Amino acid sequence: MRFNIGDWFASVIDWMLANVGWFFDGVAWLVSQIVGAVEIVLIGLHPFLIIALLAGAALALTRSLGLTLFSAAAFAVIVAMGLWVESMSTLAVVLVSVMFSLAIGIPLGIWAALNNTVSAVVRPVLDLMQAMPVFVYLIPAVFFFGVGMVPGIAATIVFAVPPAVRLTELGIRKLDLELLEAAMAFGAKKGLILKDVQLPLAFSSIMAGVNQVIMLALSMVVVAGLVGAGGLGGVVVQGVAQLDTARGFEGGLAVVILAVYLDRVTSGARSLGDVLRSRRAKKEQRAAAATAPVAAAAG
């Protein structure tokens, strides 16, 4: 006798469609409004202004001149290929998916780090979410949200939340026990320990999670193109369907440019804390050197 898990899953989906369909309609409407708003900004403003902003963000977050110049040039290439609008629409979808994934993943990761039961429950669920082939989410997502970019975003979130949870939990849990003891030994409350010690020291791990979430979201772009999400995914899918190698390659190249930009900027931001700290420390050293003769005279 066969045990029909698949049938059971399908009937759960059917039931949800019949009974809470209104809820998914509402979510679909809200998400498309948000993406629409982001798109209006990204597409509505002049490309050169956006390019300047993106390059400026690279400079601010990574403090690397090379990366800043590279991103300006690479985005100019996108404009030259005539893929600016598609790229910005993809960027909007990625940004919104990432926002939702982080809004779910980081708090869940914090909770899992502070509570062993939560951690034990969450872990297998994350394994399932991450190991399941993405197309499996895409099918019910289309049922719930219709075709377009919303099912793409929904599938992306399911796919991209796990690293945000895992790396947040890991970052907090790997904290040196002695530091946790030190914070407790001075009578700090749990909330203060989290805010003042655990989260700042988990920052680089959390940023690694952010980086992974972004890369996973971007990798979903082409897949989401299959369900009509438009943007660069649409371009690539179209290129493949029409056997148009040139178009497909251009779409792919634009995806790569976005990927490299987002990856470098977020992994640069990861060490931003250290950079600022060592800067402050150097400044302090200089100040100390300047006042040293005074201190010596006084002491």
Next chain:
Amino acid sequence: MSAAPVKAPAGDRGDAMNTEGPFIRVDHLTKVYSLGKSARLGLPGRRSQAKGFTAVDDVSFDVKRGQIFVIMGLSGSGKSTIIRMLNRLIDASDGSITVDGRDVRSLPPAQLRAYRNQTINMVFQHFGLFPHKSLIDNVAFGLKVRGVDRATREAKAAEALTLVGLGDRIHAMPDQLSGGMKQRVGLARALATDAEILLMDEPFSALDPLIRKDMQELLVKLQRNFKKTIVFVTHDLNEAMYLGDRIMVMKQGRNVQTGTALDLLEAPADPYIEEFVAEVDRSKVLTAGMISKDPDPGMAAAAPGVPARSGHDAVRVSEATVLTELLPLLAAGTERVEVVDEHGTPVGHVTAETVLAALAPKEYSHAL
């Protein structure tokens, strides 16, 4: 925190110290770790009944205000467990802990936090400094927890850093410092809160010998001014004897002997302690105060501070002078050295004979 219990200002403690009861009192303290973890780690099964692993077994001791109480023992003897039960980083399984008349084990959460913040602070073996905070922010942490405003807590923290000799580095980050300096910060952080009790879990073990000596001297110097009540863990008997007013020797979770350095040297309770004591350099841990005989009647009559028997060339040393430093005096032919306390009040005298007798290991003095 206005609700903080009012503490007697340091000046008021003065001489009441000797008459009052113990400041910290620990009775039949026991810690049994649940077995799961330690069994998996394959630890040697010391009295490991089905219930768990007994890391601290029926330990009692008490500490007077202003004393340095040293807990000493080999690795795994339960020292860290005891010290962490005092501020409840680890919860005891049995027994009682009373600090200044309060039952520590029954403090509810809010009072426990206040107790940790205001009464009992800790210095860690690996310093436990927050790597993302500057020295001043590290030192001000306890006051921040207390809700003290930024300006006040930074002033206080800068003062504490100055006390430990780091007044010119207050904005440095911990990773810019050497180990010894880091532990100075650890010490400053515990001083900044004005807590009366300091717990120090092997604070100098991670430092190399010369720096370690410096730190021990710094601690003695600070202690002279602050008269904190210190519970100090070490596995180094020389350190224990140099710092400890009283020393408790632990072995496999049990208290084997508690006493002064001299007690341990003169009357080790069992072969385990005898073995330890054999390693000690007596000339460096015994002090004039420990071995001095009754003060000379003529000296005692003199008012403190007034040079007694003026004209007579009495040689005086402080109580804390170690015997090595006495040897040159005796070698130069001084027959009798007067011992005075920190106020200059005579407490006794030593002679070449008493010094030599104290330096001779026990078995040899028996042989005579």
